[in-house]
Amino acid sequence: MHASSSLAPPETITLTINGQARQMAVQPWVTLLDALREHLDLTGTKKGCDHGQCGACTVLVDGKRINSCLTLAVMRDGAEITTIEGLAGEDGALHPVQAAFVEHDAFQCGYCTPGQICSIVGMMNEGHARTDEDIRELMSGNLCRCGAYPNIMDAIRQTLRERGEKPASEKNATPIPAYHLAE
Amino acid sequence: MNSFTFARATEPAAAVRELAAHDGAQLVAGGTNLLDLMKENVARPPRLVDINRLPLAQIEERPDGGLRLGALATNADTAYHPAVQARYPLLARTILAGASPQLRNMATNGGNLLQRTRCYYFYDVGTPCNKREPGSGCPAIAGLNRMHAILGTSEQCIATYPGDMAVALAALEAVVQVQGPDGERSIPLGEFHRLPGDTPQFDNNLRPDELITAIDLPRRGFAKHHSYVKVRDRSSYAFALVSVAAGLEMEGGKITTARLALGGVAHKPWRDPEAEALLVGQAAGADAFRAAADHLLRDARGYRFNAFKIELARRAVVRALREASTA
Numbered sequence: 195m196h197a198s199s200s201l202a203p204p205e206t207i208t209l210t211i212n213g214q215a216r217q218m219a220v221q222p223w224v225t226l227l228d229a230l231r232e233h234l235d236l237t238g239t240k241k242g243c244d245h246g247q248c249g250a251c252t253v254l255v256d257g258k259r260i261n262s263c264l265t266l267a268v269m270r271d272g273a274e275i276t277t278i279e280g281l282a283g284e285d286g287a288l289h290p291v292q293a294a295f296v297e298h299d300a301f302q303c304g305y306c307t308p309g310q311i312c313s314i315v316g317m318m319n320e321g322h323a324r325t326d327e328d329i330r331e332l333m334s335g336n337l338c339r340c341g342a343y344p345n346i347m348d349a350i351r352q353t354l355r356e357r358g359e360k361p362a363s364e365k366n367a368t369p370i371p372a373y374h375l376a377e
Numbered sequence: 378m379n380s381f382t383f384a385r386a387t388e389p390a391a392a393v394r395e396l397a398a399h400d401g402a403q404l405v406a407g408g409t410n411l412l413d414l415m416k417e418n419v420a421r422p423p424r425l426v427d428i429n430r431l432p433l434a435q436i437e438e439r440p441d442g443g444l445r446l447g448a449l450a451t452n453a454d455t456a457y458h459p460a461v462q463a464r465y466p467l468l469a470r471t472i473l474a475g476a477s478p479q480l481r482n483m484a485t486n487g488g489n490l491l492q493r494t495r496c497y498y499f500y501d502v503g504t505p506c507n508k509r510e511p512g513s514g515c516p517a518i519a520g521l522n523r524m525h526a527i528l529g530t531s532e533q534c535i536a537t538y539p540g541d542m543a544v545a546l547a548a549l550e551a552v553v554q555v556q557g558p559d560g561e562r563s564i565p566l567g568e569f570h571r572l573p574g575d576t577p578q579f580d581n582n583l584r585p586d587e588l589i590t591a592i593d594l595p596r597r598g599f600a601k602h603h604s605y606v607k608v609r610d611r612s613s614y615a616f617a618l619v620s621v622a623a624g625l626e627m628e629g630g631k632i633t634t635a636r637l638a639l640g641g642v643a644h645k646p647w648r649d650p651e652a653e654a655l656l657v658g659q660a661a662g663a664d665a666f667r668a669a670a671d672h673l674l675r676d677a678r679g680y681r682f683n684a685f686k687i688e689l690a691r692r693a694v695v696r697a698l699r700e701a702s703t704a
Contacts, residue, residue, distance in 0.1 A: 202382045222383035222425065225412070245413050246480060258453075258482045264409045265483065268383055269427050317478065322457070334613035335477025 207271040211236065212280025220267045227251045229267035230277060238278040238308045242337075249336035252309040252316070253277050259316025261335075278308035281315065290356055291315055294349035302340035310336045314350055323354065378412075379421040387430045389556050389588055395426040396586040397558050404428050404588065406449055407483040409476075410492040418502050419493075419509060433487075433590055436460065442596035445554075448487030448589045452542065453478065455486055465594055467603035467624055471545035474607045477614050487589035490543055490553065490569060493580060494536035494644075495616055497521060507533045508577040515577075523682040524618065527690070528643040528674075534577030535680065537641055538570055539616045544640035545605060547648055548622040551594050557587040566592075570645030580644075599624030599636065604700035606693045607640075617641035619690045621697035625661075632656045632665070632702070637673065642690055649673050661702035663695065670694035 204219040211234065218233050227244075230236045230253070239262060242250030246264040253262045254276040281289035288296070291314050301307045313336045323329050329350050338346065386392035396402055402424040405411055414420035433449040436458050444460055455461055456472035476484065498504045498516045505513035517525055517535050525535040543566065551566040570581045583589065602625035609615040620640035626633045635656035639647040652672040659665035670691040677687045 202380055205383060221380070223378045223380060223415075245416065246409055246477075249477065249479060252479055259479050260483045261409070261479045264412050264480075266383075266405070266408065266412070266425075266427075269405065269408065269429060313479065316482075320453075320457075320478070331613050332478050335479045 205268045205271075207268055209267070209270060209272075210274045212276060218267075222266060222268050224267050225263050226253070226255075226265045226267045226270055226275070227262035230262065230275075233267075236277055236279055239312075240305055240308055242306070242309070247337075248306070248309075249313055250306050250309040252312045252336065254312055254316055254319075257316075257319050259313050259319075276312070276315075278312055281311065289315070291318075291349065291353050294352045294356075295346075298345045298348040298352065299342075300345040300349040301338075301342050306336060306338045306340075310338065310346060314353070317350075318353070318357065323350075326351075378415045379418070379423075381422055382424045383427065384424065385427045385430060389431055389433070389590060392426055392428050392431060392588050393556055393558055393586060395424075396588070399424045399426075402426055406485040406488045407451070407480075408488075409480050409484045410488065414493065414500075417500055419500060428588070439593060444594045446486050446592045446594065448554075448591055449485050452476070452481040452484045452486065452489060456481065464600050465549065465598040467599055467605060467622060468542070468545045468549060468594070470603075471541050471605040471622060474605060474620075475541035486542070486592055489540055490546075490589065490592075491581070491583070492540050495539045496525065496536040499536060508536055508573070508580075511576070511578045518680065521682060522680045524616070524641075525680060525683050526643045527677040527679055527683060527686050528639075528647050529572040529645070530643075530678065531573045531575065531577065533575055534573035534644070536573065536577065536644060538580070538643065538645050539641070541605075541607065541617065541620060541640060543570065544620055544638045544646045545622045546592065546594075547638035547646035548624050548636040549594055549598065550636070551592050553589060554591040554593060555583060555587045556590050557584060561590070563593075566646070567648055573644045577644075597624075597626075597634075599626065599701075602627055602701045602704050604697040604704065606697040606700065608689060608693055619686055619693050621690070621693045622646075623694075623697040623701040625656075625698070625701045627661065627702065630660055632659050632661055635669070635698075637669065637694065637697075639673065639690060639694070642677075642686060647673070656698075661698070663699075666695040666698040667691070669698065 206219050208217045240250040242248035244263045246261040251262040291311050403422040405425045433447045435447045437445050452472050456469045498506045526537045546566045553564045553569050604623045607617045607620040617640050622638045624636040635653045652669045655669050
């Protein structure tokens, strides 16, 4: 990103982050991701590819999941933002998705995990995930280089079951096409 | 990313005035492609005008029985809108075949039309590119061109228009509504994007001081007989190597109306009314489908790494027509 510059004046914006209004002055080219990490020290949101391809920077803006690396902080003036730091209860109780990740060991290195979890919460808000196939498609914007996908799927299935939604199971999943199987 | 000045427009006329007053200024809505291009220094606008507060996010009924999609409605809100799902399932399915859920939550309908090619050389400022730097040359023609165009190419550029949504919009014969300093005008989707010719720096026929306000869908939505076939290197979250949007109307097993648009093969969604006319009056079946596919691809030209797309496109057309006709 750009170093400090006197070419454009900083804009004063207010973001409500995890329920708390935060005012800050940012240059217009500062992404929401960099505003969170560098201006507000909320480093739970991760910078992976910085190009919207990996999903590590996923946060919820007004309840919807987005890539925080591909939006400018100034474009989100007045928005309500939830990051991984804001998901647990005030008493420290883990969010059900966080608890399911611990229970199912749904990570290895953990770098993609905040984005995965925020994305799952966003997916649940959207309400379109029914089958395993749906889940895989609707989580395709979050990459895990360690390959923890099977356990991430287990965590998602459990969370859906706990929410009383139609449980996803292998039964209603599409079989793996033959051309995807090893020779 | 370059430094730039920033403004917010709260009414369409103000956005248009900003564009007219500041040379090189660009509008930003979802930002998913523009900010990516700015991070790569492919785009270096001196001024960004945020249009997210313009009242253009509605999806509303039109008096002619069609539907108006606001330019600022997100791809996700459009694809899951009940009227789009019920009457234009081809569009819903096509939008959901593109990008990721996060990107679809950000990307707007207007911006989607304006996304730029993913040609490797266009994206790499260390290489020449006639689209990025007119007159500098096209390394793709003799270079890595697996994703590149097979139809409507020129000696200057073989880039493709990368998107999905516009392919369905082409088949649906949507109309783009734009506003400029002299008022409003309508651009049929098929005339919105252009072929590269000698001026590949221009992706489309939108003028630099015009704002897209809406995309209008005509009444006919091919809700019963439609298909979107997208062939790509991964099963999700990848650009099309080849895609086909097909819409049919049928009576007693015979095709009465056909619309076909190809994606991933040209600098614009590719339609050919002659190929569509070949299907009219025909019984749905492999012979008629293959004849239309052959006609659509009759002028295709393959390059070193993308010649496979020609037969791939033919087969994708046949599959899309089969799916649409048996739906």
